[in-house]
Amino acid sequence: MAVKEGRGSYARERVPLTKGHVNRAHAMIRKDEVPGRGLDLVDTECSGLVLRVTRNSATWLRKSKTGTVRIGDSAVISLVQARDQAERIRLAVPGLHQPKAEARIYEEVLRRTGSEEDALDAAWPEEDPETQTAEARRRDGPWVLGDLVDAYLEWKVPRLKGRWATSYPTYLRHPELLGLSMVTVSALDLEVMLGVRQRLLEDGRTKRSAAKRVINQFRECMTWGWKEQALRCRLVHVEVPWWDRLTVDYASGTRDHVPTVEELARTLAVAERHRSLGQTEHSTGAGLLGALWAVVLTAQRTSALVSTEVAACIPQFSNSLPGWAVIGWPGAVMKSQMPHGLPVPPAAWAIIERYRQEDARSRETFRPWMFPSRRGEGHVSYLAINQLLSRLQGLREGKPAEGKADLFALYGIRRWTPHDVRRGLATFLGERRLGGAAAAILDHVYGKADERERTAAVTRWVSAWKKDPAEGLIGAQ
Known part of the structure; x- marks a missing residue:
């Protein structure tokens, strides 16, 4: 029921607005049944949204303590669209947005084209840091x-x-x-x-x-x-x-999951077989799939791995090791803060390089990253690897997503994270009394000697290579 306000003001009715209320407003105008100066239908489902009904029009408004913004004519803008605009106006950043002008642009483009997408692009363009300098x-x-x-x-x-x-x-x-x-x-x-x-x-x-x-x-x-x-x-x-x-008093449980070689191999097979997980999902990009292979094949930390530059990779680095390549990382991206290099056998290098070539063919250009992002010109994010593993498990925001299959469960794969691969490699080699090799591959240190002596040998080879390529590569052999 409408509540009458003071003389000369609008009657008010607070309700959860529906399409029926909009139709009723239009009927009141058509039949000349608008009471007094007019009626404000206040939406209890959207903060500040009002449908103002006068004898000549029904107009969406967004009201707040700081003022009123006209959203537009209800004959052009639907209830759903009006709620969206009201929320955008509420969240508009002062000094960056001009809600009155943006609401005007939205209404005009929507009236002219009938396309909500075009109207949003014109009035509220999305900010994309990757497209900016x-x-x-x-x-x-x-x-x-x-x-x-x-x-x-x-x-x-x-x-x-x-x-x-x-x-x-x-x-x-x-x-x-x-x-x-x-x-x-x-x-x-x-x-x-x-x-x-x-x-x-x-x-x-x-x-x-x-x-x-x-x-x-x-x-x-x-x-x-x-x-x-x-x-x-x-x-x-x-x-x-x-x-x-955020504090460091949080006591998280110690992870002790060590994925088997078979589980990792099944994961790679599943990721390749199911690059597209549905019509509404983007397919897995070549750079991301290459990064997943590299995580399994090299056991490197994902934060450093995804930022690998093509210029830091040396194919056929030694005549005595045909087909072997060396991948290097600067100290700035390594946890040890020291350069790290890893010899990679031919079969592993061929797989990693294959996906970089696939990305280059799709774009008709090579980019400076071994694992280029499908979007923009940068490299894939390490978070993208975790998100890919979650999608394969049918998870969304850590919870089972409706209608999404858990491919891990289907193919007998226990849940694992990229860091678990490092633990798995250390366990695998440690059981074969090759702990030193694991330390070298993982850029770990060992013993209680001077830090320079405790640094893994492969790291020292790369440091030497930066000063004298011949000396470094001879050491790596």
Whole structure:
């Protein structure tokens, strides 16, 4: 029932709006039955959305304490579309968006073309950091985590003293955070960062004190961005800093799952056989599938592996080892902070290279990454590997998705993560008394001697190769 307001104001009726209410409004206008000055139908299902009915029109409005924005004519914009526009206006970033103008553009394009997609593209274009230049993104946003870290360190490091000024940045550039460097700051959430924290705590080579510094400095960095660069970080509407819930007191269970060689082989076969998991799903890109093969074949940390550059790979590096290649990684992406190199046998190299060639054929160009992303010009994200494994298990956001088959269960594969492959390799070689080989492959250190002596031999070969290619390759043989 409509509630009459003061003289000269609109009658109000608060209801969960339906299409029937819209039809009723149009009928009232047609029959000249609009009461008084008019009627406001307030939608209880969408904050601030009002259908204002006057003698001549029924118009969608979005009302708030800061003012009223006209969304458009209800003859052009449906209830569902009006709710979507009201939510976009609510979340609009001050200084970046002009809701009144964007709502006007949306209505006009929708009226002219009838295409909601065209109207959204014209009024609310999606921000894609991968299509921007780094300079434009840094100036206008949206910032990715790498932008925020760079800006924060520019501000923070000059305020530090002594060795702390040198060591402080290494924690914010930990491989676990480097893997998120191209993720927009506003897209980060507690679930993603809990995963980072868990991996830090489960990794035996990361001391608890170091894990605490990584998490604490991430929190400090996010707080600085929230307070000082909220517009560029798109954090204007964040009222409570979710990152304050991150601590290192979380006691996660120790992972002890070691996938068998058969399980890993079945996974690769399933991933190749089911590159497309449905009509609404994108097929697995060549770069991502190549990265999954590389994880299984090399057991390297995914954060470093996915960033492998073609220029860092040397096919046929030794005449005495026909077909063998060497893959190298700079210290900046390695957990040990030292360069690391890995000889790869011909069969493994052929598979990895095959997918890079497939990507090049599809684009008619070679890109500088061994594992190029299907989107943009960058490399695949290590998160994409985890997401692929989840899709094969029929999971969405960690839970079984309706109508999606669990291919792991179907083919007798226990759940595993990329890091489990490293544990599996260490176990496999350790049982054969080849623990030193496992340490070299995994870039682990061993013993209690001086750090230089404890560094795995393969790492030292690559360091030597950077100074003298002949010396390094002879050592690797």
